[in-house]
Amino acid sequence: MTVHTQTDKRFRRSQHPTRRPRRAVRRWWRIVRGMSVAAGVAFGGYQATVASFLSIDAIVVRGIDQLSEGEVLALVAGLRDENILTVDLELHRGRLVASPWLRDGTLRRILPSTIEVQVTERAPVALARLGERLYLVEDNGTVIDEYGPRFARFDLPIVEGLALRGPDGRTVDTSRMALAARLLRQLSARPDILDSISAIDVSDPYDAVVLLNDDPALLHLGGDQFLERLRSYAELGPTLRERVPNIDYVDLRFGQRVYVGPAGESRGADPERFEHAVRAPDVNE
Template identity: 30%
Template structure:
């Protein structure tokens, strides 16, 4: 191996001096080019960082990019809100109160979106910057699917100790205050409470909606639905001459309702007002005595 190295050195010494100089100059040029491109890259990175910093400072400090302060213009307040029907516009505007007079670059659209979702009736929202100094806000409101009765106080009356106020509930189990126009023919949903976790309410609302979807042709005859029993749904069903409470169970709702309808003419004369009938048993209709014992089987 030593002999081979020695031979290479001898060959190198035998090369003309001009050839060795060319190799040396090529090596120097390569090193210079590498140094040049390295320095250029470093300078470019610092230049981009400096330009970015100056641009951010320009957007932050130049008043042309500031969201107008409330009252600065009666015609234009800098925040355009679309999609509002029942949600409070003033509550939506309060979300952006701290952004007024500040640069549009400092507004965090994602954070403001999450704050808007906490506003009553707002299900979701989008927030976009419109340069130089405007915000575009689009709100998607919640859609109520039923009325609920919420305890609002005490009467002092032993027989009826609690007073209730009507509110609304949507498919997510969120309880809503009454605002604006209310969709017609919404049923009253019982068996849900404000104190319950929203996921519990959501599961019960979904049970109701699944049942109503199956009974879609009879929805206008179902003014009230009780989902307090996780094993069975009760509905108040409106016949021509009276209301009947039907226990439907948790499945085959249409089949069980049709059994009641087919046999109604044969039992109508024996039914007390608001009779409770269990139709969840196979092919049977069983009269249930009310809890207060006011009616007999």
Template identity: 25%
Template sequence: MFALRSGRNRGMAGAGLLGFSYSDEGLVLPRLLRRPARVLARLTSGEIVPPRYSATIMTATFFAVTGLYGSYVGGHIPTVVQAITSRTGFAVDQVRVTGHRETSEIDILEKLELDGWTSLIGFNAETARERVASLPWVQVASVRKVYPNTLEVQIEERKPFAIWQQGRELSIVDAAGRVIAPFNGGRHAGLPLVVGIGAAQAADAFVKKVKGYPELAGRVKGYIRVAERRWDLWLENGVTIKLPERGEDEAITALLEMDREEGLLARDIKSVDLRFSDRVVVQLTPDAVVRRAKALAEMAKARKSAAGKRI
């Protein structure tokens, strides 16, 4: 049959292809195939009787292996794991979120992408953390699995520093000048207003400097960056203070001294220009200009009248 008779006529066997040999009695199998061949021969000859239902078991095993291989090739193994483990007590049914103030809990849950049958075993916490960290207010995020069925999400949010106006757009920025989110009013209305190109990035140090002068800081409504070189201060009463590019502290000190002595900032003026080292230029409002012109005309008329009487 297979010429496996304990090596008889071994010396007469000739070499063949793929490791097979040929002898006078037939084909001689390689050593590794001889035992499986003997088992197969005994099965076909009836010496070995297979167990009952062995054909059914082998068929089921074949289909199971085929299904697993197909799932592997098609990339469906994670889905299969999710489906099995979620129905055995590992489905996520509780999420604990901490550290959020500006970020909506609904937005966080959406980033977790839970579908009601998500298994904690197959859940990718790192991928979920990256999605949560992409939310506008989130600076740092962590997602932790607590078995058997809980997710813990902890976030650290960015700190709002100012409202940045560029053109007609208003945005909330942090101290580094990075935009966090559009400004829509609410509790952030009390943040400092910084205006102009480059204002968001340069505002932190300058706002801190102005806060060192409480008499002035309490009146400031906006910080305006001019040509990315210097600052103007816009006061609550509409007066604009034009500061120099260098020597801001000296200019502010001189301004506050004039205000204490002459009440400069309470007058009907439009701006105070402190950019020149040798003089201070004060611009009146249009109404003040009219009143001043009228007053000067009346003074001139009075002097003329007095001079006529003396003649």
């Protein structure tokens, strides 16, 4: 037999969905949103403070002699106000060494906001005549800059015959420049003799021809022993002028025999063509 009993209402499941307190949810949402805004403002302020703190505001230049500090700073002007941690130093180094006056350069970070620029300058050793103009050149033949009044402080010999034939007329023959550089390097031990040279011609890469101040004779020195041969000429000069009053050139390349070309003869070294030859003093005595 089935027995039916009435269920106690206290144990019945509610037939209506439970309602959550909306006010509490909204309150928590406002709290979370407020905290997010506050965190964003705080982070933004921190970022702004850090960005300002690490913004490059000082550039120190070292190693300059020929260039001014302002000229170097102009090459790396883009560094200003960049973030010192993220700035591309290699990019700015490329702009730095693009200057024909600079052989090399390095950039170093000094926290919090300073960049140190260390440069190695090129050193001009001569004035090369390229076309109708004079240019400052390095000992390896690198053309540095066109010579002008602002470089009047350089007292350098003029080198002829360096240019190769080309569309711009500014390409330097490296073998001829090597000859000129070798001559200048050897004579650097005697600044008095080096200062007496007015011009150098290296059209022949095996024969350096020099012109001295206040002396119209062209001196053929060959490819080496430049100092010894110039000393020989200095000792022999009075004797040469007694025999040949008007000298066009003197060839000092053949050891103890010095060949003198009178004015009006073609220049060069052809011993069979010279009637005037005198024995030079032994430079080792």
